[in-house]
Amino acid sequence: MAALNKNxxxxxxxxxxxxxxxxxxxxxxxNPDKKLIKMGIGDVTRPLVKEVVDALKxxxxxxxxxxxxxGYGPEQGYAFLRDKIAAYYAGYGVEISSDEIFVSDGAKSDxxxxxxxxxxxxxxxxxxPVYPVYLDSNLMLGRNIKLIEGxxxxxxxxxxxEGLKGDIIYLCxxxxxxGAVYDRARLEAWVKFxxxxxxxxxxxxxxxxxxxxxxxxxxxxxxxxxKECAIEFCSLSKTAGFTGTRCGYTVIxxxxxxxxxxxxxxxxxxxxxxxxxxxxxxxxxxxxxxxIEGQKAVKENIEYYSGNAKLxxxxxxxxxxxxxxxxxxxxxxxxxPDGMKSWEFFDKLLNEIAVVGTPGSGFGKCGEGxxxxxxxxxxxxxxxxMRRLVGxxx
Amino acid sequence: MAALNKNxxxxxxxxxxxxxxxxxxxxxxxNPDKKLIKMGIGDVTRPLVKEVVDALKxxxxxxxxxxxxxGYGPEQGYAFLRDKIAAYYAGYGVEISSDEIFVSDGAKSDxxxxxxxxxxxxxxxxxxPVYPVYLDSNLMLGRNIKLIEGxxxxxxxxxxxEGLKGDIIYLCxxxxxxGAVYDRARLEAWVKFxxxxxxxxxxxxxxxxxxxxxxxxxxxxxxxxxKECAIEFCSLSKTAGFTGTRCGYTVIxxxxxxxxxxxxxxxxxxxxxxxxxxxxxxxxxxxxxxxIEGQKAVKENIEYYSGNAKLxxxxxxxxxxxxxxxxxxxxxxxxxPDGMKSWEFFDKLLNEIAVVGTPGSGFGKCGEGxxxxxxxxxxxxxxxxMRRLVGxxx
Numbered sequence: 068m069a070a071l072n073k074n075x076x077x078x079x080x081x082x083x084x085x086x087x088x089x090x091x092x093x094x095x096x097x098n099p100d101k102k103l104i105k106m107g108i109g110d111v112t113r114p115l116v117k118e119v120v121d122a123l124k125x126x127x128x129x130x131x132x133x134x135x136x137x138g139y140g141p142e143q144g145y146a147f148l149r150d151k152i153a154a155y156y157a158g159y160g161v162e163i164s165s166d167e168i169f170v171s172d173g174a175k176s177d178x179x180x181x182x183x184x185x186x187x188x189x190x191x192x193x194x195x196p197v198y199p200v201y202l203d204s205n206l207m208l209g210r211n212i213k214l215i216e217g218x219x220x221x222x223x224x225x226x227x228x229e230g231l232k233g234d235i236i237y238l239c240x241x242x243x244x245x246g247a248v249y250d251r252a253r254l255e256a257w258v259k260f261x262x263x264x265x266x267x268x269x270x271x272x273x274x275x276x277x278x279x280x281x282x283x284x285x286x287x288x289x290x291x292x293x294k295e296c297a298i299e300f301c302s303l304s305k306t307a308g309f310t311g312t313r314c315g316y317t318v319i320x321x322x323x324x325x326x327x328x329x330x331x332x333x334x335x336x337x338x339x340x341x342x343x344x345x346x347x348x349x350x351x352x353x354x355x356x357x358x359i360e361g362q363k364a365v366k367e368n369i370e371y372y373s374g375n376a377k378l379x380x381x382x383x384x385x386x387x388x389x390x391x392x393x394x395x396x397x398x399x400x401x402x403x404p405d406g407m408k409s410w411e412f413f414d415k416l417l418n419e420i421a422v423v424g425t426p427g428s429g430f431g432k433c434g435e436g437x438x439x440x441x442x443x444x445x446x447x448x449x450x451x452x453m454r455r456l457v458g459x460x461x
Numbered sequence: 462m463a464a465l466n467k468n469x470x471x472x473x474x475x476x477x478x479x480x481x482x483x484x485x486x487x488x489x490x491x492n493p494d495k496k497l498i499k500m501g502i503g504d505v506t507r508p509l510v511k512e513v514v515d516a517l518k519x520x521x522x523x524x525x526x527x528x529x530x531x532g533y534g535p536e537q538g539y540a541f542l543r544d545k546i547a548a549y550y551a552g553y554g555v556e557i558s559s560d561e562i563f564v565s566d567g568a569k570s571d572x573x574x575x576x577x578x579x580x581x582x583x584x585x586x587x588x589x590p591v592y593p594v595y596l597d598s599n600l601m602l603g604r605n606i607k608l609i610e611g612x613x614x615x616x617x618x619x620x621x622x623e624g625l626k627g628d629i630i631y632l633c634x635x636x637x638x639x640g641a642v643y644d645r646a647r648l649e650a651w652v653k654f655x656x657x658x659x660x661x662x663x664x665x666x667x668x669x670x671x672x673x674x675x676x677x678x679x680x681x682x683x684x685x686x687x688k689e690c691a692i693e694f695c696s697l698s699k700t701a702g703f704t705g706t707r708c709g710y711t712v713i714x715x716x717x718x719x720x721x722x723x724x725x726x727x728x729x730x731x732x733x734x735x736x737x738x739x740x741x742x743x744x745x746x747x748x749x750x751x752x753i754e755g756q757k758a759v760k761e762n763i764e765y766y767s768g769n770a771k772l773x774x775x776x777x778x779x780x781x782x783x784x785x786x787x788x789x790x791x792x793x794x795x796x797x798p799d800g801m802k803s804w805e806f807f808d809k810l811l812n813e814i815a816v817v818g819t820p821g822s823g824f825g826k827c828g829e830g831x832x833x834x835x836x837x838x839x840x841x842x843x844x845x846x847m848r849r850l851v852g853x854x855x
Contacts, residue, residue, distance in 0.1 A: 068628060068658060068659030068660070068719070069579060069583060069628045069629055069659060069660055069661040069719050070579065070580040070582045070583050070628065070719075070720075071578060071579060071580060071719050071720055071722050071724070071727070072577065072578055072579055072580050072727070073580065073720075075578075075722070075727050075730060075731075076722075078730060078734070080730065110532035110533050111532055112527070112530070112532065113527065113530070114524060114525050114526055114527045114530040115521075115524045115525050115530070116525075117525060119525075120521050120522060120524060120525035123517070123518075123521035123524070123742060124517075124518045124521045124522070127509075127514050127517035127518045127521060127742075127746075128514060128518070130508060130509045130514060130517070130705065130706060131508050131509050131510075131511060131513075131514035132508055133506070133507065133508045136506070136507070136508040136509070136702075136705075137705040138504035138505055138506065138702075138704040138705045139504050139704045139705060140705055172566050172736075172737070172739075172740075173737045175735065175736065175737045176735060176736055176737065179734055179735025179736070180574075180735060183466065183601065184465060184466055184469075185463060185464065185465060185466055186464040186465060186466050186467065188464045189463060189464050199734075200734060200735070203734045204734055204735055207577065207731070207734065234462060234463045234464065235463055264462060265462030265463060266462070266463055267463040308530075308532075310532040310533045310737075311524065311530075311531040311532045311533060311534055311738075311740070311741045312524060312740050312741065312742060313566075313737065313738070313739065313740040325462070325463050325464075325465050326464075326465055326467075328465050328469070328470075330465070333465070333466070333469050336469060336472060336474065337469075337601070340472070340573055340593075340594060340597045340598055340601065341569065341570060341573025341574060341594070341598055342566075342569065342570055342573070343566070343567045343569045343570065343704075343707065344705075344707070345566075345707065346566075346705070346706050346707040346740060346742075346743050347705040347706065348517060348521075348706060348740075348742065348743070349740050349742070349743070352521075
């Protein structure tokens with residue numbers, strides 16, 4: 068009799084987005100004339116840039132010609148793309164060699180699958196509130212999870228405290244959902260903790276492209292010692308609008324070794340066994356992101372979203388509402404006014420000004436009383452939503 | 462201190478293909494004038510058909526236009542593709558509903574990741590010789606593996622025997638590397654074994670498109686009861702030359718339940734947590750494979766490879782060499798003449814007629830003394846290689 072993985076029973080399905088949809092549909096049915104503005108979107112909305120589209124089309128044509136057709140590619144990704152990613156890191160002063168880079172179909176796959184490399188005998192440190200994949204992928208293995216509290220005092224960027232014990236640490240910066248960006252001192256504290264204890268940091272940098280402030284690290288490897296204790300995940304989803312095109316990359320330094328085992332070699336073994344590389348067509352599209360013209364074009368889109376984020380941040384400042392994010396991040400995490408709970412504030416925004424956001428309580432216990440707005444709608448809609456918010460709360 | 466997954470120590474790297482490359486390079490260096498013919502290729506060589514290329518290009522353009530841009534898609538795959546796959550199954554009499562189909566970036570990923578659904582307390586039955594992923598993905602978890610012997614007597618299609626115990630069974634038909642295709646009676650024996658014991662069959666049908674003989678099952682679901690005990694993996698890699706384009710699908714019937722848990726629900730949970738769907742562009746390319754024109758075009762390529770396989774099979778028959786495969790499969794698995802060992806025969810073919818194949822011993826202990834030839838070279842090269850083989854062995 069096949070024995071199933073019983074840990075799945077403990078991974079409850081999240082009804083956050085279906086609950087939101089239900090309330091929104093109800094509102095729309097009862098208010099057919101009101102223009103709804105969705106500020107809860109966690110997905111990009113601007114199309115792929117021309118450079119990427121052209122590369123995708125050219126690669127598609129190559130695949131149709133026997134002289135240029137490509138079959139199985141390297142599981143780790145083509146060198147043409149890994150070299151460009153290494154150069155991208157070098158562009159802001161981080162030295163990564165291209166055999167430390169693994170191209171994947173997106174950060175979510177790698178963040179989820181990385182658990183394969185570790186035994187079940189680890190304490191997993193995960194900040195709360197949090198992107199659900201860290202928690203769920205470890206619950207699925209029945210691992211020992213230690214949630215650490217994000218709150219107003221630590222600006223939703225918890226750091227190691229006296230007596231904290233843990234072996235694997237998930238960090239996301241700029242954070243989803245809070246938009247908070249770890250500064251150098253806080254990251255140094257985590258790297259020190261990991262080096263002292265032998266822990267490994269799993270650093271999710273999927274939103275790094277939104278960091279404008281040059282004093283803030285875009286990569287964990289800007290911190291001395293990180294190459295001995297950290298794996299970094301990144302993605303073209305937000306950098307270049309690849310949420311539906313699917314391409315990301317994971318960095319595992321060759322100097323990351325535990326118990327005499329190289330995590331770089333282990334991941335290569337994992338990927339050659341359980342993965343067959345990313346579509347050649349998609350990798351050519353991704354390569355175009357890292358050309359000079361490609362970078363110029365994708366940065367215009369990032370600027371566009373950043374403009375929206377700034378508008379939201381400025382509005383909240385004007386209203387005297389406490390928030391994190393919005394400056395070096397597409398997410399804004401605000402404290403619900405008048406001590407409202409997350410869903411209370413959700414209903415108020417929906418019913419009184421037809422604006423939809425995401426209740427913070429959906430991201431963990433510590434998210435209660437907070438609320439997420441995102442910068443991925445149009446400039447016009449974002450501006451209109453902010454006018455309505457000022458009208459409601461001022 | 463992070464504890465690593467020590468099972469990785471037991472997964473030895475295969476040097477099969479690098480060993481082959483080494484000997485081939487040596488030969489080419491010493492024999493620069495001789496025309497080498499590679500018959501060991503496990504990868505398609507013919508380009509994508511026009512219907513697919515056009516669909517990829519159109520989808521790429523859609524992604525560049527805000528009116529038709531797509532962000533995150535459903536993790537399970539777009540309905541437009543799942544519906545077409547369901548219709549493809551219906552086309553040969555197998556009823557699968559589209560919510561039992563999961564689109565993936567290739568069968569290798571799903572075959573590797575499916576281990577997530579099972580606990581470590583299972584006996585895993587794997588035929589030898591075998592596609593290495595089944596073995597390695599279970600070694601990585603330290604699971605209890607029971608290899609069962611493929612040999613000349615069972616035509617490399619082992620069936621359950623008196624006293625066999627096991628909970629998870631890997632079957633691959635048409636088989637890689639042997640080309641053997643399980644007939645209905647043998648599959649019925651496995652389904653009966655699984656239903657009687659509660660085991661789950663993991664059925665790899667990646668080469669089903671090569672089955673011409675209508676009496677041979679292309680899907681495990683052609684066997685009564687299989688929907689209560691089997692998961693099926695399939696791929697467009699060989700069906701439509703997608704080895705570098707990356708798209709496959711996995712079928713998990715809703716009636717596959719163990720211990721009150723639905724494996725379909727569990728896999729959906731796994732994929733929504735650790736996967737973010739296949740590129741929209743690739744899914745549109747895959748959709749084109751299942752149109753009437755697409756099917757016609759990809760079948761021409763399959764016919765081309767099948768013609769090569771037949772030529773190899775006919776030659777071996779003429780030479781009186783025992784083999785499996787070659788008729789409903791792109792692989793031909795032959796018994797090395799004169800009691801030669803796999804590598805002996807490899808060296809003989811390479812050095813005497815400049816033909817490269819794959820030593821059977823590279824696929825498991827039971828592969829010793831056997832040899833794999835494949836149908837993926839050109840018609841002209843295949844014919845030339847067979848002329849040389851006849852000259853050598855007749």
